[in-house]
Amino acid sequence: MPQDRTLAAAALLCGYAMLIGFTDNYVRVIAQAHGLWQFHLTRTVMALVLLGLAVPLLGLRLRAVNPRAVLARSLIHGLAMLIYFGALAFLPVAIVAAGLFTAPIFVLLISRFAYGHAIGPVRILAVALGFVGVILVLGPEAMSGASAAAMLPVLAGALYALGNVATREWCPHESAETLVAGFFGILGVFGAVGLGLLTLMPLIAPPGPDGFLLRGWVWPTGPFLTWTFVQAAGSLLGVGMMIRAYQLTDAGRASVIEYVILPASAFWSWALWGELLAPMAVGGMVLIVAAGSMIALRARVGEPVVP
Known part of the structure; x- marks a missing residue:
């Protein structure tokens, strides 16, 4: 089993959250006139070109040690993101986000029952605090509208x-760049398939962000190319940091620390667009930070890899 380095993983996840929180705030700009599938394909091409340029400069290793494992992981994460973005087409954002952030609960269940890892009371409490914090940040509407369709984001969280x-x-034993390339490659394939289907069977897409999922190929504008490039570069670095963090520490710990992406996104929403949070949401962020801190502080005082 690889050596556990929870504090280093926490630093990487905080960096990832700040990067992704910034770039994801500009998806609203991309969605004004372009579609999800074109975005995924274009971003993948840009990201893989950047990664290809970085390989000889930084001496990166793209060859997979276990290609089947890399492909399986890429498919699972790609499907999770596909379901997540697809659910945004017909469910409120709050419900979709709340479903995705059930992931730490599933991480604990999978770690315990599939791999036999012990689950300590501190980690269980951290997951509970973090999830309550997520609900407070998203607001009461996150718990309303339960239906069969609302289970799709929960499936995305499980995947x-x-x-x-x-x-x-x-x-x-895979390099972070190998897993990043697999992740973006699968999303690019999904994007190409989606564009192909919409070319063969075009749909009427509503104007603006409401047509993000249904919109086929549109001649790329300057803002689309600019912000998609920012997304590609930021996601390339951010996802690489996230992947490395999950290699450095137990997934149950990392998944709780990853809750910090919500406060990071809220910070950038305020800094970029002037959007302020309600007091209840601020309280939720305090719980999220507390959950991550519990995990990190336990590691600092010398807790073994499995609490």
Whole structure:
């Protein structure tokens, strides 16, 4: 089993959250006139070109140690993101986000029952605090509207959790750049398939962000190319940091620390667009930070890898 380095993983996840929180705030700009599938394909091409340029400069290793494991993990994470973005087409954002952030609960269940890892009371409490914090940040509407369709984001959360467990359990010896390339490659394939289907069977897409999922190929504008490039570069670095974090520490710990992405996104929403949070949401962020701190502080005082 790889050596556990929870504090280093926490630093990487905080960096990842700040990067992704910034770039994801500009998806609203991309969605004004372009579609999800074109975005995924274009971003993948840009990201892989950047990664290809970095390989000789930084001496990176793209060859997979276990290609099957890398492909399986990439498919799982890619499907999670596909379901997540697809659910945004017909469910409120609050419900979709709340479903995805059930992932730490699934991480604990998978780690315990599939791999036999012990689950200590501190980690259980941290997951509970973090999830309550997520609900407070998203607001009461996150718990309304329960239906069969509302289970799709929960499925995305389960798949995302499985992919995160797989990062350490299936791919401990893979380089972060190998897993990043697999992740973006699968999303690019999904984007190409989506564009192909919409070309053969075009749909009427509503104007603006409401047509993000249904919109086919649109001639790329300057803002689309600019912000998609920012997304590609930021996601390339951010996802690489996230993947490395899951290789450095137990997935149950990393998944709780990853809750910090919500406060990071809220910070950038305020800094970029002037959007302020309600007091209840601020209280939720305090719980999220407390959950991550519990995990990190336990590691600092010398807690063994499995509490």
